[in-house]
Amino acid sequence: MLFNSPAPRNPIDNETVVGHPHVRIDGPLKVSGQARYAYEYNDEIPNAAYGFMLGAGIATGSIRSIDTKAAERAPGVLLVLTYKNAPKQGDDGAPQLQGTDIKHYDQAIAFVVAETFEQARAAVGMIKVEYSKSRGTFDLGAVKDSGEVTRYAADTHMGDFQKAFSAAAASVDVTYTTPDQSHSMMEPHASIAKWDGDKLTVYTSHQIIHSAQANIADTFGIPQDNVRVVSAYVGGGFGSKLVVYSDPILAAMAARQLGRPVKVALTRPQIYNHTTHRAATIQHLRLGAGADGRLTAVGHQVWCGNQAGHGPENAAAQTKLLYPGDNRWIETRLSKLDLPIGAAMRAPGEAAGLLALECAMDELAEKLDIDPVELRIRNDIQHDPEAGPSRPFSTRKLVQCMQTGAERFGWSKRSPKPGQVRDGEWLVGMGVAAAIRNNPVRPSGARATVDRDGILTIETQQTDIGTGSYTILAMIGAEMLGLPVEAVRVKLGDSDFPEAAGSGGSFGANSSSTGVYYTCSALRDEIVRRSGLNTSDVSFSDGSVISQGHSIRLADIAGDAGISVEEKAEFGDLQKKFAQAAFGAHFAEVGVDIATGEIRVRRMLSVCAAGRIINPVTARSQCLGGMTMGIGAALMEECVVDKRYGYFVNHDLAEYQVPVHADIPDLDVVFLDEVDDQSSPIRAKGLGELGICGVGAAVANAVYNACGVRVRDYPLTMDKII
């Protein structure tokens, strides 16, 4: 079904189930260890051999020699793969071991398979490699000024920026930097591969089933239908699992050669340099406003780097949409860097961009002597600032988010002047930032079956990466069929099910819910058709379909054969006609230790307007996770680049700092009442990434308000405050 005009009133609007808090239906499986992750299919695949990947010890150059003799003779070793004996693969997928070239540190150069994990790991240590190193480029700051720059993305040059900027009553001209960051999800990348003739099954940890399936098929040059991908449970992704890395490919390659299943998990240290990361940025902000605070000049230039053929960190994206201003100069420049590959990490673009833009707005507010909340309110705009009034926002409640947040957080108690509030050894301050995150949608299908017990089963490739997909899809099914959530079974993350959006870009919940909605609509139609009831006035409740006083149990209509339908949601051009985004306002209170410069976040509030909230429990958790990650981005997260050798030095969770429980205070989340008729029949919008957008800037602004130190290089570590 095509969604291409404002959503009509439909059963979801009844909000019998949808919109009410529901704990995760997969929770008991998870806490009892029964939810199986990619590496854990020991019952289905009892005889898998263990693989261990060897990564390159240099960033750029080639393998001069690789000696695997000792490894091959080591106890338990079944196979050692290198470029010398790996089969030829296609360029399109994720080919591994295809030659001697090294493009980045920890690129896979060998794969050892043994009877046990320990044997495989020990044998990897016996491989002797000699390299020819070549010069690499690892320093973004240096290539920004001297390197070859690849122009990327549509620049915005509107009006006369220079003139407006010079004439502005108040302006800021500042440069912010954001570091490389690592997703640091809990579950490592892991795969088990098994061949049955020419059919390959891969249990792997991935966010989008059909894209993993296509990628693996392309790598081996086999039809997509010959590859089954299963990611039933995924222990966090944050974008890291949108990409196919070496693990499923090496496992499949070895499994084919050995005629035996092979499993492999990347080690935590391998993840940092072998997989992708959020790339560092340098951001030059020039904002100019009239004395009334209304922006007249909006300038945002972004520099970033990546390997050839890979895209930029699109950190100016939100600047094109968030604020008005007739004179605009927005550019993104990408240089070639030989660091590991940069790719999507939670809110790619906005998360890094808002760290800079929303602090620059704070700096502008101070220059204008206008309250930072008030400055955002004065700069509201209800249409796409570049496309003009012909492209309105479908809904935009940023002003209401700001007002509600200010009220609830006690913003009026904030001292406009920094360094004024003292609590013992702590200087205390408050900060605010706006949040915006685009609301993309993707086609998404499902199969729905009602059986003779009146149980509804929903099957879809949609994944649940910890976000709550299992629960919300059960809720949509329950609402549509008039069932309790307990009467709905949800099966996810298997390429045998209908293709679905998957989890990425904040499109998962809205898109997959729409797919399940259309599927359940079709199932309702089929049930009514078979019921023989008058179709003009039917409703579904208490496990029955009811018409004009007649009620028939779904179980009876389904009979022994059951009733099963498949449908797919597709989306038309409403996204073109309307700018669609979710909005939020983040408020932070921090303490800065007067002696050490230690920063503690004392409390935070996020107010979000993201369309209909399908499940307040899982939606709130998404925001809490985003806020936690935003605090990490502000205060601690950074992949430290060794600019001599071109790798991330702090490649484990001891050295790559993320917030722990002790770092996180009382966090509060408020959702504004909102429905978006242009977004989907569910009237929901993406939320998963909104939660992180702007959070770090609110923290940094609070730090400035507390102690009067403006740090423009993230993260705000103690050494930069003192």
Ligand code: MOS
């Ligand atoms: Mo997201 S960074 O699209 O998982």
